[in-house]
Amino acid sequence: HNVEFLFFKFNVKHFLSRSATLCVLGWNLATIHNQQEEEFVSEVAKGSAAWIGSTDAQQDGLWLWINSKPMTFTGWCVGEPNNHRGPQQCAVINFSAKKCWDDERCLVKLPFVCEKELQNS
Numbered sequence: 001h002n003v004e005f006l007f008f009k010f011n012v013k014h015f016l017s018r019s020a021t022l023c024v025l026g027w028n029l030a031t032i033h034n035q036q037e038e039e040f041v042s043e044v045a046k047g048s049a050a051w052i053g054s055t056d057a058q059q060d061g062l063w064l065w066i067n068s069k070p071m072t073f074t075g076w077c078v079g080e081p082n083n084h085r086g087p088q089q090c091a092v093i094n095f096s097a098k099k100c101w102d103d104e105r106c107l108v109k110l111p112f113v114c115e116k117e118l119q120n121s
Contacts, residue, residue, distance in 0.1 A: 015107045019051050020066065023114035029053030030093075030113040031065040038075050038093070041113050045094055049102075051112040054091035056081070056103075063091070075101045 030052045032038045053066040063071050081103030088103035095102035
């Protein structure tokens with residue numbers, strides 16, 4: 001998983017679907033595959049809660065990356081994901097003081113982190 005670099009829209013807050021379209025052509029919401037990537041994305045987000053590219057919108061409880069790849073690494077907070085007070089189908093990094101992941105309603109407006117995969121030449 002080679003990521004060219006990530007950028008963080010800290011001054012623009014949108015719901016998840018709009019955030020995904022604001023990642024410019026060839027970019028996607030960030031996906032995280034190991035502890036090192038999680039730490040990097042967390043740092044890029046400046047420790048703030050931000051959208052990452054994971055959802056269980058297709059099937060409740062089946063969390064996938066927006067590129068449809070299964071999640072082999074997660075950083076959920078204890079007790080998460082939990083659909084607190086109704087469907088929460090989108091993933092947030094840097095939730096609470098513990099800086100872990102939370103499921104959130106996709107219409108909540110948050111900053112977001114985008115990535116671009118390196119092309120093998």
